[in-house]
Amino acid sequence: MISDATRARINELFERYPDRRSAMIPLLLLLQEERGWLSPETMREAGEVLDLPPVRIYEVATFYTMLRTRPCGKYLLQVCRNLSCSLVGGEGVLRHIEKRLGIHDGQTTPDGCFTLMTVECLGSCGTGPVVQVNGDYHENLDVAKLDKLLDSLT
Amino acid sequence: MEERVLTRNIGRPGSETLKAYRDSGGYTALSRALKEMSPEDVAERVTRSGLRGRGGAGFPTGKKWSFIPKGTGKQIYLCVNADESEPGTFKDRLLIEKDPHMVVEGTALAAYAIGCRRAYIYIRGEFVHGARVLEGALREARAAGFLGRDVLGSGVDIEIHVHRGAGAYICGEETALIESLEGKRGHPRLKPPFPAVVGLYGCPTVVNNVETLACVPHIIERGPEWFASLGPPNNGGTKLFSVSGHVSRPGVYEVRMGTPLRALLDEQCGGVAGGRRLKAVIPGGSSVPVLTADDIDVALDFESVAAKGSMLGSGGVIVMDERTCMVKAGAVVARFYAHESCGQCTPCREGTPWMERVLWRIERGEGQSGDLELLLSMCVNIFGRCLCPLGDAAAMPVRSYIQRFRDEFEYHIRERRCLAAGGFS
Numbered sequence: 114m115i116s117d118a119t120r121a122r123i124n125e126l127f128e129r130y131p132d133r134r135s136a137m138i139p140l141l142l143l144l145q146e147e148r149g150w151l152s153p154e155t156m157r158e159a160g161e162v163l164d165l166p167p168v169r170i171y172e173v174a175t176f177y178t179m180l181r182t183r184p185c186g187k188y189l190l191q192v193c194r195n196l197s198c199s200l201v202g203g204e205g206v207l208r209h210i211e212k213r214l215g216i217h218d219g220q221t222t223p224d225g226c227f228t229l230m231t232v233e234c235l236g237s238c239g240t241g242p243v244v245q246v247n248g249d250y251h252e253n254l255d256v257a258k259l260d261k262l263l264d265s266l267t
Numbered sequence: 268m269e270e271r272v273l274t275r276n277i278g279r280p281g282s283e284t285l286k287a288y289r290d291s292g293g294y295t296a297l298s299r300a301l302k303e304m305s306p307e308d309v310a311e312r313v314t315r316s317g318l319r320g321r322g323g324a325g326f327p328t329g330k331k332w333s334f335i336p337k338g339t340g341k342q343i344y345l346c347v348n349a350d351e352s353e354p355g356t357f358k359d360r361l362l363i364e365k366d367p368h369m370v371v372e373g374t375a376l377a378a379y380a381i382g383c384r385r386a387y388i389y390i391r392g393e394f395v396h397g398a399r400v401l402e403g404a405l406r407e408a409r410a411a412g413f414l415g416r417d418v419l420g421s422g423v424d425i426e427i428h429v430h431r432g433a434g435a436y437i438c439g440e441e442t443a444l445i446e447s448l449e450g451k452r453g454h455p456r457l458k459p460p461f462p463a464v465v466g467l468y469g470c471p472t473v474v475n476n477v478e479t480l481a482c483v484p485h486i487i488e489r490g491p492e493w494f495a496s497l498g499p500p501n502n503g504g505t506k507l508f509s510v511s512g513h514v515s516r517p518g519v520y521e522v523r524m525g526t527p528l529r530a531l532l533d534e535q536c537g538g539v540a541g542g543r544r545l546k547a548v549i550p551g552g553s554s555v556p557v558l559t560a561d562d563i564d565v566a567l568d569f570e571s572v573a574a575k576g577s578m579l580g581s582g583g584v585i586v587m588d589e590r591t592c593m594v595k596a597g598a599v600v601a602r603f604y605a606h607e608s609c610g611q612c613t614p615c616r617e618g619t620p621w622m623e624r625v626l627w628r629i630e631r632g633e634g635q636s637g638d639l640e641l642l643l644s645m646c647v648n649i650f651g652r653c654l655c656p657l658g659d660a661a662a663m664p665v666r667s668y669i670q671r672f673r674d675e676f677e678y679h680i681r682e683r684r685c686l687a688a689g690g691f692s
Contacts, residue, residue: 249396
């Protein structure tokens, strides 16, 4: 069920565009923020809101990397593995997270706390290595800073 | 050399606020334009300034605006491309986070020039903070009368909205950006028709990069001649360079167009980190051909970099020192394009992952004789055969890594191990 508060935010989104369908990505980001991921049920609801068949939602949800069609841990750790970060320690950051949490790319810890994902360039090349935790960037990381960061997430 | 125009407020406390922007003369260009200039005057000044698109292609901005047909009766749209995703590029993020009003004012001026009443800033989804900063700036600008209905009593309406993407490099391509803004997968369109004729919602549309539009208030304020004089002919203004990799002081640097790459690296960025020797530099984001250490006396303008067989691109400079394995660098770059191919055109969809697989095979010491010819033939068969330049963006670097560092690739295949070590960590 979409709450009244969310529906109000969706209506605000609609006012920005001459065509409702343009609210697709903002709407899916909003629902994902509330529910953690986009379940088939959520995508069906989004289709009703946008007056589109579910396939139109599904094709978008599976195209964009930030839209998740599977459940995800409380903290999503996105580690950049592109060239600039790799040149300044990104591979070490990834190895350290894998070792400390015992999970690999795409996996979630058994307690549901962390999901690890490798990602392509986050636009933080001058301050790499970078890990994005949910919405926030953590830059210029090394193992010590990484441990401190992971300790703070529970 | 260094010339702070776009970055003049960066580093000052509260630089993202309306107050700081106005204290440095912000929004006077918009006020002046609305009072004293016709839309055609604004466009004419931008044309005379020699401003060229900062997103990568370097197309003359005034000319792009002039393609909007007159009198169609349709809405005209402006999309600001803030989908900054080219690996090695992080300049637009800086402008958005630290001086968002400059982006807003430039957008408003461009909207006025082309007759657009509603503009969208398409910002990559990962820039959560940047989107928030921009929304805040738009609220401030609306409240102060710089946006909305009847801007500053001029009778002109200009509204700007932030639109977040959700993680797709391809949406930096202008027709994919438009598709995405319409709520679809980011699949590039066949051109022509160009967006200037059939763009967002089938209406005439201009798509401009953030840095391009950030130049516009300065051109209006200080004049097109001043802007043009900052660089060589046909390369007006300053350029932001995002410098990363094995360099002492990575970051965003603003220099005059035409500054030598060597001066940027040695004088501004403190040279290669750890006093090591330079091996290779990517001058314009990961999709442009790589330069060797012998090429860095090149002047950083569109024509000079092209004459060296590369491109100025987005100004994303990635520095690699003597320890860097160029086979691995090529594989990492190829992986990116394989990941980001939208899947629409066969040469790109099938070719980019194939190139990636062959490069990793060589990197692991499992390369076969004939692999380099195979890779080069794939480059030929991808380049120019797709709807958009993503395939080219994969083929150009791969071909250049092989051509310029062929010994290393051959050593890898023959000896089944690497000639260099320690560049990646």
